[in-house]
Amino acid sequence: MRIRPLAVGLLVIMPQVLRANDLTDIHLSVVPRTAQEQSRISMVTTPTSDFSSPEKFEAMQAGAATVRARKNANAFSQPSANISFEKELDFKVGNGLFKKLWVSSPSSTLASDGLGPLFNARSCQRCHIKDGRGHTPEGTEDGATSLFLRVSIPGTPDDAIAEIDGYIATLPEPTYGQQLQDFSIAGHAAEYRLDVTYETVTVPLSEGETATLRRPTYRAADLGYGPMHPDAMLSPRIAPQMIGLGLIEAIPAADILASADPDDANGDGISGRPNIAMSKEFGQPMLGRFGLKAGAATIRDQSAQAFAGDIGISSSLYPAGWGECTDAQDACQNAPHGEAPDGLEIEDTGLDLVTFYSRNLAVPERRAIDDAQVLRGKQVFYETGCTACHTPKFVTHRLTDRPEQSFQLIWPYSDLLLHDMGEGLADNRPEHRATGQEWRTPPLWGIGMTETVSGHTQFLHDGRARSLLEAILWHGGEAQPARDTVTQMPKDDRAALIKFLESL
DSSP: OOOOOOOSSOOOOOSSSBOGGGOOOTTSOEEOOOHHHHHHHHHHHSOOOOOSSOOTTTTOTTGGGOBOOOSSTTTTOOBOTTOOHHHHHHHHHHHHHHHOOOBOSSOSOTTSBOOOSEESOSSHHHHSGGGSOOOOSTTOSSTTTTEEEEEEEEOOOOTTTTTBTTOOOEEOBTTTBTBOOOEEOTTSOOSOEEEEEEEEEEEEOGGGOEEEEEEEEEEEESOSSSOOOTTOEEEEEEOOOOTTHHHHHTSOHHHHHTTOOTTOTTOSSOOOBOOEEEETTTTEEEEOOBSTTSOBSSHHHHHHHHIIIIIOOOOSSSOOTTTTOOTTOHHHHTSOOOOOTTSOSSOHHHHHHHHHHHHTBOOBOOSSTTOHHHHHHHHHHHHTTGGGTSOOOEEOOEESSOTTTTTOEEOOOOOOOEEEOOGGGOOOOOBTTBOTTEEEOOOOTTGGGHHHHHSSOOBSTTSOBSSHHHHHHTOOGGGHHHHHHHHHSOHHHHHHHHHHHHHO
8 A cells, every 4th residue: 555645634535435545644743753863773673574572572562661460350451551650640630530320410519410311431531441342242241231232224325425445334323323222211211122042053173172152142132222224233342442443543653554455465364454543633534543443543532432422421422411412302302411510411521531542552561471371372473473463563653642552662563554464353344444344453561460450361352262372263354364373283383372372
C-alpha cells in the first residue's frame, strides 16, 4: 500500500474517495521523527531471527510504562509505571468512575443517576472485570453480563461515509438499535435473553493427540419488543481486556498502514486491511484501532460508545438520555433520565477521566523470557508465520502531551489490521470496512495472565475457545496454513508454542 506523507491536523481526500492511506494522526500532538530516528526504529522493530536468548528490552512489553507482573487479580489494574504523581490521582478518580454503579432516574444520588432504561451492565467494571476479559454465560451466576449481541441490517451509505473506499453500509435494526440489552430498569422490558448452545468438534493433532472445540450457536430469545427485521445480522461480542490501550492509540498510523496488503501483492496469503471509523470525537473518518473489528478510532470514542450502548449513559458524544433506545421504544425514550446541569449524565470531565484511566492501564512485564521452552516456543511462533499478523514490535510517536505513551518500544504482537479468519469464526455481520469474516488481530500482551486476572482461559471474540490451543485451532482463512502447521508439528513444539504465549 502506498503511504502518503502525514499532514498535520488534516484529512486528505483524493480524489473524492477516502482511502486508508489518506488517514492522519489528527488525535495526537506529534513531534515528527527525524530521518536518523526512523532508521533506528526500523532496525529495532525488525523481527528477530535469533532465538538463542531474549531480545534486548523484551521483558518490558510496554516500554517504560511496563509494570511488575502481579500474581493476583489486580495484575491488569495498575497505572502506567511512568505516570506522574499528579496524574496518578486522575487515574484513581477515573478508576472510581469506571467502577461506579449507575442507578435509574429519578434518584437522590444525582451524580450517579441515568442508568438505562435498557442496559447490559450497571458499570464498566461489570463487563471488564478487573480490567480483564469477559466470560461466557455458561456456568456463571450473572448470566451474559460481559457477552452481548450486536445487531444491524444492510443499509445505504450516508453523505458522511459515502467517500470511504470499501465501506459496507449497515443500519441499526429498526426496533432494537445496534446492540441488544438484556437488562432494564423497573417498568421496562429487557430487549432479550441471550441463549447459547455448543456443539462439540474434535480436531486430530500429531502424535495421537486430539483437541476438543466447542462451536456456539446464538439465539436472541424472549424478545421484549416484537420480532426483529428479517435481515437482522447478529454478532456476539465479549468484553476484551483493557491493558495497553493508550500505547496502541500512540502508534503512528503510517506504521500500521505499512503492514497492510489488501491485494496480497507479496503473495504470502496474508491480506491485512485497515478499518476506517467515523470518529464522533473529531467529526471525521479515522483509522480504526479499537474493538474486535477495529470499529472505533480513539479511546474516547470507544468509552463514550460503551457508556451509551452498554449502560445507557449520555455524554457529549452520545447526548441522548435514553442511551440506545430506538424510536420504536417510545416508553424508553420518554422515561426519566439523569439530571446533570448540562443535560448529560456523564459530563466531559468524567468522560475525560475514564478515558485517561483506560489509556493508562499498564501492561505487565513478560515472565520466564529466558526459559529454554519459552525461547523454543518463540521460534516456533515466528517460523510458523504467526508474526505475519501478530506484529511483535512498534515504536510509538514522540508526543508533547502524553509522556506515558511517548516514544516507547512496545511489544503488542498485533498489526491492528483486519484479516479474513474463515467461515468458522465468521459472524457474517460487516462493520465499516470489515466484512463478516474479518476481525482485527488482537494484541497478545498479557494473554498469559488471563486466568490470574479473570479466573478463566476463554479467548476469541465470543469466548468460545477454552484454551490458547483451542484459539489457535479456530484460526481459518488467511491463518489456515499456520493453524494446520500447528496441528502437524511435533507435540513438544506445540507445547513450547503455548508456553511462549503464556509468557506474554
